[in-house]
Amino acid sequence: MPRVRFAPSPTGFLHIGSARTYIFNWLYARHNAGTMILRLDDTDVERNTEASVNSIFDGLRWLDLPWDEFYKQSERLALHREVAWAIFGKGLAYRDFTPAAVGDSEKSGAQGTWLCNPGMRELSREESDRRAAAGEPFALRFRVPREQAGAVVFTDAVYGEQSKAYADLEDFALLRSDGMPTYHLASCADDADLRITHIIRGQEHLSNAFKHQLIFDAAGAEAPTFAHLPLLMAPDGMKLSKRVHGPVVSVTTYRDAGFLPHAFVNFLCLLGWSPKNDRERMSREELVELFTLEGINRANAVVNFTEENPFDAKALWLNAEHIRGLASDQLAAELLPFVPVGPEKMRQITPLIQERIKLLKDVQTVADFFFAEKLAPYDAAELVPKKGDAAMAKRVLERAREVLAGAEFTHDGLEGALRAAAEGLGIKAGQMFEPIRVAVCGRKTAPPLFGTLEALGRETALGRIEEAIAKLS
RNA sequence: GGCGCUAUCGUCUAACGGUUAGGACGGAGCCCUCUCAAGGCUUAAAUACGGGUUCGAUUCCCGUUAGCGCUACCA
Numbered sequence: 001m002p003r004v005r006f007a008p009s010p011t012g013f014l015h016i017g018s019a020r021t022y023i024f025n026w027l028y029a030r031h032n033a034g035t036m037i038l039r040l041d042d043t044d045v046e047r048n049t050e051a052s053v054n055s056i057f058d059g060l061r062w063l064d065l066p067w068d069e070f071y072k073q074s075e076r077l078a079l080h081r082e083v084a085w086a087i088f089g090k091g092l093a094y095r096d097f098t099p100a101a102v103g104d105s106e107k108s109g110a111q112g113t114w115l116c117n118p119g120m121r122e123l124s125r126e127e128s129d130r131r132a133a134a135g136e137p138f139a140l141r142f143r144v145p146r147e148q149a150g151a152v153v154f155t156d157a158v159y160g161e162q163s164k165a166y167a168d169l170e171d172f173a174l175l176r177s178d179g180m181p182t183y184h185l186a187s188c189a190d191d192a193d194l195r196i197t198h199i200i201r202g203q204e205h206l207s208n209a210f211k212h213q214l215i216f217d218a219a220g221a222e223a224p225t226f227a228h229l230p231l232l233m234a235p236d237g238m239k240l241s242k243r244v245h246g247p248v249v250s251v252t253t254y255r256d257a258g259f260l261p262h263a264f265v266n267f268l269c270l271l272g273w274s275p276k277n278d279r280e281r282m283s284r285e286e287l288v289e290l291f292t293l294e295g296i297n298r299a300n301a302v303v304n305f306t307e308e309n310p311f312d313a314k315a316l317w318l319n320a321e322h323i324r325g326l327a328s329d330q331l332a333a334e335l336l337p338f339v340p341v342g343p344e345k346m347r348q349i350t351p352l353i354q355e356r357i358k359l360l361k362d363v364q365t366v367a368d369f370f371f372a373e374k375l376a377p378y379d380a381a382e383l384v385p386k387k388g389d390a391a392m393a394k395r396v397l398e399r400a401r402e403v404l405a406g407a408e409f410t411h412d413g414l415e416g417a418l419r420a421a422a423e424g425l426g427i428k429a430g431q432m433f434e435p436i437r438v439a440v441c442g443r444k445t446a447p448p449l450f451g452t453l454e455a456l457g458r459e460t461a462l463g464r465i466e467e468a469i470a471k472l473s
Numbered sequence: 474g475g476c477g478c479u480a481u482c483g484u485c486u487a488a489c490g491g492u493u494a495g496g497a498c499g500g501a502g503c504c505c506u507c508u509c510a511a512g513g514c515u516u517a518a519a520u521a522c523g524g525g526u527u528c529g530a531u532u533c534c535c536g537u538u539a540g541c542g543c544u545a546c547c548a
Contacts, residue, residue: 007548008548009547009548011547011548041548043547043548044547044548046547047547047548096546098546100545100546114544114545137546138546139546140546141546159477159478159479162477162478163477164476164477165476168475168476168477168544169476169544170544172545172546173545173546174546175546176546177546178546180546182545182546182547182548183547183548184548187548202542203478203479203541203542204541204542204543204548205542205543205548206477206478206542206543207476207477207478207542207543207544208543208548210476210477210543228478230478230479230541231541231542233540233541235483235484237540237541238541239541239542267485270485270486270497271485272485273486274485274486274487276486276487276488277487277496278486278487278495278496278497280485280486280496280497280498281497297485297486298478298479298480299478299479299480299541300478300479300480300540300541300542301484301485301486302484302485303484303485304483304484304485304498304499312484312485312498313484313498313499314484314485314497314498314499315498316498317497317498317499318498320511324511353510354511355509355510355511355512356509356510356511357510366509366510415507418507419507428507429507430506430507430508431507432507433507433508434507434508436507437507437508438508441508443508444508444509445508445509445510446508446509447508447509447510448507448508448509448510449507449508450507
């Protein structure tokens with residue numbers, strides 16, 4: 001039974017790339033009847049924030065893909081230290097007494113790669129113990145066997161066989177001088193302890209995996225299978241970041257704009273993964289059924305957004321697809337939070353706009369005239385039908401006033417009455433409908449007229465026609 | 474700089490070494506039609522470059538170029 005984990009560090013809002021990583025882990029777990037573990041990797045006390053923790057929970061809960069187990073890394077420090085000292089005990093790590101402040105960026109200068117602080121890895125055990133006993137602060141570093149000719153080797157489920165010469169790996173830290181574990185140590189210690197079988201994460205960790213393999217080996221644990229995911233990029237080729245790309249990288253932005261959670265999940269799945277059978281729109285069950293590590297691509301994927309169009313066109317299309325696929329009543333319920341109207345009215349309006357919105361939020365602009373007490377001001381010229389004039393518009397509206405006063409106020413009743421009226425006036429049906437549509441909706445493009453009139457009701461419709469006639473006088 | 478990874482239409486992607494290089498979104502056009510959508514049909518659009526290997530390379534190998542990632546006592 002596979003056990004997978006998503007291990008975000010709570011140092012910012014939930015990123016769409018992180019959401020995708022979570023989704024892939026979740027799908028892998030469900031596809032293989034495994035366990036999905038959420039673990040907060042909060043060993044960086046300096047940068048952790050409560051707001052970030054909330055953002056992560058909010059985002060993940062919205063996706064509606066529940067996890068099975070939850071852990072907080074900060075509550076497992078004893079385990080991490082135990083693993084670190086066990087590695088030290090085997091002689092595979094050493095104390096580095098170099099003051100923390102010195103030479104961070106200078107280490108890896110243009111000269112070449114920084115590998116270790118000279119002198120420290122050669123310190124005798126006695127000397128090391130003596131200085132530690134004397135209270136001198138130190139970091140614990142992994143002793144990479146760079147004097148050996150070999151390499152660290154592992155097989156990535158996505159990228160295949162990976163190897164890196166020992167000589168190219170630096171002596172990375174396991175424990176900081178304040179005794180806190182580093183990410184590398186804590187992550188591996190926890191993965192081993194939680195019996196994680198597959199580490200599915202972003203490709204930015206591919207290089208780190210060599211270090212992790214070393215830690216698992218040193219700790220005497222069998223390393224999980226690594227599966228690295230291609231990264232999500234911005235159209236400018238840069239890694240997505242809130243700083244430069246704004247809120248489009250945050251999951252909550254999608255939620256607030258009215259993406260259906262599953263449509264969002266569906267979209268993210270198509271970035272860097274393919275079922276290889278041209279399927280695009282898929283239900284959750286289908287995704288679980290189709291998801292495999294073999295389907296994961298190796299090249300980075302760009303999320304195609306611009307300043308004018310903050311959402312990828314394909315994301316929008318998929319959302320519209322899923323909206324259309326919803327039962328009308330269900331969609332009405334989803335729409336409710338976006339608009340000041342009761343459930344009854346919403347259910348009546350929904351069928352009229354279901355095929356016309358890409359985002360739930362679009363209901364605010366597409367259906368505004370249903371909720372507005374008073375129509376937004378429009379130009380009287382809008383009332384004039386194609387190949388007609390103001391006089392025709394007025395004639396149409398005056399006739400409509402009579403017809404609507406008496407007609408049966410249903411889709412079919414209205415259509416019959418209005419078409420007959422057009423014939424009576426000797427004009428095309430379109431010329432009849434156009435002025436009425438504008439009078440009633442305040443604009444030329446709107447949902448189908450008869451259903452709209454029905455939903456609006458006789459009183460409102462007549463009132464708006466009256467106002468339009470006044471505009472023409 | 475060192476190391477690692479990647480490279481098919483604008484974007485997401487498909488293609489046991491043998492296809493007219495397929496699909497989707499978006500674009501253009503047509504049809505349908507009370508406007509707008511939705512739907513249907515048609516269309517433009519890609520194998521980064523150079524060498525190999527092979528009867529034959531999108532596919533395998535090498536190089537170049539470009540991009541990304543890692544190179545912290547961040548994760």
